[in-house]
Amino acid sequence: MSEIFNLETKTLWSFKERGEWGTHKGDYPGNWSPFVPKNIILRYSKEHDLILDQFLGSGTTLIEAKLLNRRGIGCDVNPIALDLSKNRIEGVKGSNSIQLVKGNAKNLNFIKNESIDLICTHPPYSNIIKYSKDINEDISLLNIDDFYESMRAVSKEAFRVLKKGKYCAVMMGDIRRNSCVIPLGFNVMNLFLNQGFRLKEIIIKEQHNCSSTKYWEEISLEKNFYLLAHEYLFIFFK
Ligand SMILES: C[S@@+](CC[C@H](N)C(=O)[O-])C[C@H]1O[C@@H](n2cnc3c(N)ncnc32)[C@H](O)[C@@H]1O
Structure with missing residues (x-):
């Protein structure tokens, strides 16, 4: 009997249980819950x-x-x-066409123009989590201005490889510096819109199980600010 999966129907998402089916595990820093890509893939793509x-x-x-x-390319x-x-x-069992490439999201020269049916991706949030110490192309090592410049190149490549009439889902969160919010989410959204994407949805996703919460709780009381507890999932349309 096939499993029944209830697709999200509203623009507010919250997954208290992150989802541990298949080989999913929540052990990679900043990983997203499998409920997110599952919802996107089921809503915006079809088999193969x-x-x-x-x-x-x-x-x-x-x-x-x-x-x-579905077939897949990951980099x-x-x-x-x-x-x-x-x-x-x-x-896991399923499609036998999944390709993994060591590569840079700013330069997807191994992917032809307008060949992708759906982009579903979760970049670093500037240098909030550093994924390496010294990999040159790692955008998680960049300060905010250089991060925006890189995300501009990422959005350009995303627009190039996506087929017309298809969707591109990007998750991004805001960050706080010196007690003030830097709206990384909306700024990255604008980079994608400037490439020519149209905005289909802005979904707010509640954050759960952040390892840094305890640390921020203490500072937020001392400096009198709210804890950032959401991320944005932007659904762009080409
Ligand atoms: C937020 S994590 C993705 C987590 C993923 N959604 C998961 O569930 O495990 C961001 C990833 O981007 C990678 N990364 C950083 N700069 C990159 C670049 N220029 N091109 C491709 N990947 C990059 C990091 O190494 C890291 O693995």
Whole structure:
């Protein structure tokens, strides 16, 4: 009997249980809940479509793509992420067309123009979590201005490789510096809109189980600010 999965129907998402089916595990820093890519893939693609996650991490998106019988391309600059993803993707049954590439989301020269059916991706939030010490292309090592410049290149490549009439889902969160909010989410959203994407949805996702919460709780009381507890999932349309 096939499993019944209730797709999200509103623009406010919250997954208290992150989802541990298949080979998913919540052990990679800043990984997203598999409920996120599962919702996006089911709503915006069909079987055998080609899904891209150019910020692969531990492979959550492509594990879901494989389980849902979609083809996939994943790329990451960090060989640790690629090894982890390879094992986890091999550990589930489904599509036999999943390709992993050590590469830079700013330059997807291994992907042809307008060949991707759905982009579903989760970049670093500037240098909030550093994914490596010294990988040159790692955008998690960049300060905010350089991060925006890189995300401009990422959005340009995303627009180039996506087919017309298809969707690009990008998750991004805001950050706080010197007690004030830097709206990384909306600023990155604007970079994608400036490439020519149209805005289909802004989904607010509640954050759960952040390892840094205790630290921020104390500072927020001392400096009198609210804890950031949401991320944005932007759904762009080409
Ligand atoms: C937020 S994590 C992705 C987590 C993933 N969604 C998961 O569930 O495991 C961001 C990833 O982007 C990678 N990364 C950083 N700069 C990159 C670049 N220029 N191109 C491709 N990947 C990059 C990091 O190595 C990290 O694995």
